[in-house]
Amino acid sequence: MTTVAEILHQRLSQGVIPAAEVMQLALYHPQEGYYRQSQNRWGFEGRDYYTALDCGPLLGQTLALRLEDNWKQLGSPSSYTVLEPGAGRGWLGRDILSHVSPSFLKTFTYLHRDDSPAAQNEAKQVLAPWIQSGHAVVTDHLNSIQPFVGAIFSNELFDALPAQPWRWDGSQWLQEVLSLEGSEWHPADAAEAGQWFASQAEDLEAGDGSIWAEGLAPLVHLLAQKLTQGIMIAIDYGESADRLLAKGADLRRYRQHQVDGKWWEEIGQCDLTADVDFTRLQACWEHEGFHALAHQPLSHWIRRHALLETWEAVWAELPSEQKMRQTNNVLQLTLPGLLGERFRVLEGHR
Numbered sequence: 602m603t604t605v606a607e608i609l610h611q612r613l614s615q616g617v618i619p620a621a622e623v624m625q626l627a628l629y630h631p632q633e634g635y636y637r638q639s640q641n642r643w644g645f646e647g648r649d650y651y652t653a654l655d656c657g658p659l660l661g662q663t664l665a666l667r668l669e670d671n672w673k674q675l676g677s678p679s680s681y682t683v684l685e686p687g688a689g690r691g692w693l694g695r696d697i698l699s700h701v702s703p704s705f706l707k708t709f710t711y712l713h714r715d716d717s718p719a720a721q722n723e724a725k726q727v728l729a730p731w732i733q734s735g736h737a738v739v740t741d742h743l744n745s746i747q748p749f750v751g752a753i754f755s756n757e758l759f760d761a762l763p764a765q766p767w768r769w770d771g772s773q774w775l776q777e778v779l780s781l782e783g784s785e786w787h788p789a790d791a792a793e794a795g796q797w798f799a800s801q802a803e804d805l806e807a808g809d810g811s812i813w814a815e816g817l818a819p820l821v822h823l824l825a826q827k828l829t830q831g832i833m834i835a836i837d838y839g840e841s842a843d844r845l846l847a848k849g850a851d852l853r854r855y856r857q858h859q860v861d862g863k864w865w866e867e868i869g870q871c872d873l874t875a876d877v878d879f880t881r882l883q884a885c886w887e888h889e890g891f892h893a894l895a896h897q898p899l900s901h902w903i904r905r906h907a908l909l910e911t912w913e914a915v916w917a918e919l920p921s922e923q924k925m926r927q928t929n930n931v932l933q934l935t936l937p938g939l940l941g942e943r944f945r946v947l948e949g950h951r
């Protein structure tokens with residue numbers, strides 16, 4: 602197998618490499634890709650980054666309610682399947698399965714989908730009780746999943762798609778590339794991305810720019826084919842298209858909880874991520890026939906759908922350490938300036 606270093610060396614001898622291609626290799630090279638290694642890199646100490654799931658079960662608990670609500674709206678079908686692409690360690694599945702009601706659980710099958718070996722290994726352990734009882738499956742391929750009634754949800758899936766940063770210099774589009782010297786911006790044909798950006802800004806100004814994930818629409822298309830009826834929920838880091846353009850969104854690198862923009866360094870050793878363009882994500886789902894789509898900050902979504910007052914009465918009785926963790930979880934997902942404010946939730950129906 603050709604190593605990442607060999608591929609980059611060979612490509613650089615021919616010219617510069619678009620940043621999105623480097624991100625593809627850095628995350629998904631079959632051997633050296635960050636998400637193809639057997640070592641899990643999620644979490645707090647000694648790891649690279651944490652997600653809403655590391656803060657506690659509140660997201661899963663709220664999703665359990667939201668899904669049950671959808672199940673009832675659909676007339677309580679006898680089989681309700683839930684697919685989570687980019688499911689990582691399976692923690693969200695575990696938190697949902699731990700909180701659904703007994704009558705809903707009888708109909709419920711959770712499908713974990715992620716090619717990361719570290720994610721699959723951990724998910725098999727974390728989900729073991731439900732795998733044994735037939736309520737959870739760690740799936741190897743999307744193709745093996747028959748279309749179903751239920752839900753598709755994801756947490757931080759779309760921000761892990763290889764994305765290309767673009768900048769408007771006042772007269773043309775520039776593309777961020779890797780050269781022998783590091784990162785550079787070169788004029789290039791922005792094609793579909795350029796048309797999309799122009800359609801989302803009233804007036805493009807020099808310095809405006811955003812990211813374009815080529816794989817977004819094909820992935821949404823693949824996923825949408827699986828859901829015959831039900832709800833789609835995407836939770837991710839990002840913003841609407843106009844805001845991303847105005848801020849000049851680009852790639853971020855995470856290593857040991859340090860974040861910077863040096864996506865070309867320590868390839869395969871760091872997580873690379875890009876903001877999700879929620880306007881475009883919404884347009885992709887609409888294109889697939891989903892309706893009533895809307896996105897909002899995660900903090901709003903939690904406050905709207907979680908039974909915080911009821912649950913707080915239960916949490917008040919917990920031992921102090923657990924109570925503190927639970928309080929921290931609520932604060933992280935609901936207070937301004939914290940995780941719940943930086944993430945958005947897109948929902949749609951079919």
Ligand SMILES: C[S@@+](CC[C@H](N)C(=O)[O-])C[C@H]1O[C@@H](n2cnc3c(N)ncnc32)[C@H](O)[C@@H]1O
Pocket residue numbers: 636643652653654686687688689690714715716717720755756757758761762820
């Ligand atoms: C940022 S991690 C999030 C993991 C998990 N959802 C969490 O919140 O902890 C992104 C995950 O998406 C997976 N992934 C990327 N592209 C995917 C795809 N097309 N289908 C399924 N999983 C994918 C990666 O392997 C990685 O485990």
